[in-house]
Amino acid sequence: MECLRYGECGIRIIFGHTIDQDINNRVINFYRSLKSKCIAGVIDITPSFNTCLIEFDSTTIDFKSLIDIIKGIDFCAAYPKDLASKVIEIPVRYGNEYGPDMEFVSQWTGLSFEEIIRIHTSTVYTVYTIGFIPGFPYLGTLDKRLFVPRLKTPRTSVPAGSVGLAQLQTGIYPFESPGGWQIIGRTDMVLFDYKKPPYSILQNGDKVRFIPV
């Protein structure tokens, strides 16, 4: 675990340099434990694939004091190593108007639509991180056979609920937004509801499986 300063009010905690289940488990462990401590002056915590960003308010706590507190906490003991929780099932309509890039994915991978759906729905994914927009889960790790590049020119608008592929990740757009992932289907499930805690149906470290409907 490496602690590096980022800007005046940020600390990056680095757990590794690749997208990897074990590294992400450590990130999530750290994040959950840190969040539960409610340290005064810590205003936001952003866990991701291999790092955790801590934003602090420098009028409440300074960089050095915060680093000392963080280093003094035994994060490994805080949570069991295996984060596996219940598997959240997400119903998806694949192809047709719901998956405009199905044809491209089929051509790129050499797989039929049925094979793509079978492979995409047979993995239990981990929510490695959530973000760029509220509630967008970066799910991994995708089966290598479904590896596709991002769109050369991102779409200006992707419908809410769209399920996409990008490299070894799959994800879901909770809101209509611009997007560069290859869209293969769509879910009716509401992923983000600002009116109801915990707001995001999926939380960091959750397990997810897609169900074809």
Add this chain to the structure above:
Amino acid sequence: MIEIINAAAQAIIVDSGRYGFSDIGVPHSSALDMFSYKAVNFLTGNEDGAPAIESFGPMFSMKFHEEMVFAVTGAWVDGVIDEIPFTSWRSIRAKRGSIMKIKRVYSGFRYYIGFSGKMDIDQVMGSYTTNLECCFGGLDGRPLKKGDLIRFSNITSIEDRFILKDAIPSMDPPHTLRIIDGPEIDYFTDDAIEKIFGKKDVSSYVVSTKSNRTGIRLEGNPVEFKEGVEKSIISEGILPGTIQIPGDGMPVIVLNERTLGGYARIASVAKVDQDMLAHLKPKDEVILKRIDIEEADTLWNTKQKLIKNLLKNE
């Protein structure tokens, strides 16, 4: 109650930001010029954190359906209340039926409008601010429009207040932004770093017309990556003010609407200068000046103390 007659180019409800939810991808979405935002609350007798209007462009116009005090801070504007000119950065009394108009913005870009009462809007996830992209917060998650009515409670009649001109930073271009090294500065050649920071630690860029509330794109010398280095990173948490370099080499300054980023971060705008990002308009010249983290810390701490003293409610 107030009534929006013309919402200018864009007018939204903002506050000091939505914090504590970046782990589920929710950005701060706070007012971009925090000093001006805090000042407008001070001038109208509100607590820090109260909702205010952030707008840009001329033609903003509204009607007061009851007597109250208002103020405009941020960009300097030619404003009138019932056709009588008023001054930015001071409290102004409006009568029942008064019409306020902003005819021209002559220095800076975004301006803030505050009122001496408690705006009757609900918080979403602990904040009044608008998340425009995902349509929540503020007034029904959208920009204000003609005919919108905003109600108030606890309207107070406070004494005249103003901010001395000396305390208000210049918002005119060229904008000098002090910057500190970013996490991926090693991804770039020495030559590229010299180009962005300049030989004498300064360099100039121009604000692109493709800029918006999510990010400011700069145009100028493309910043070159070291040979063989990955042009992106595994997406991770980013902070407002971060300067990212996408594949085309043109710097993008991240504002308050993103929690994760996948581009290499060459630098960050020092917090002391982040308010200025609200006033970068297309075609404005931007000069980047490299400072070290210790200097950035000192400048930021000093600025915060000055603001606190200046806006003391006594």
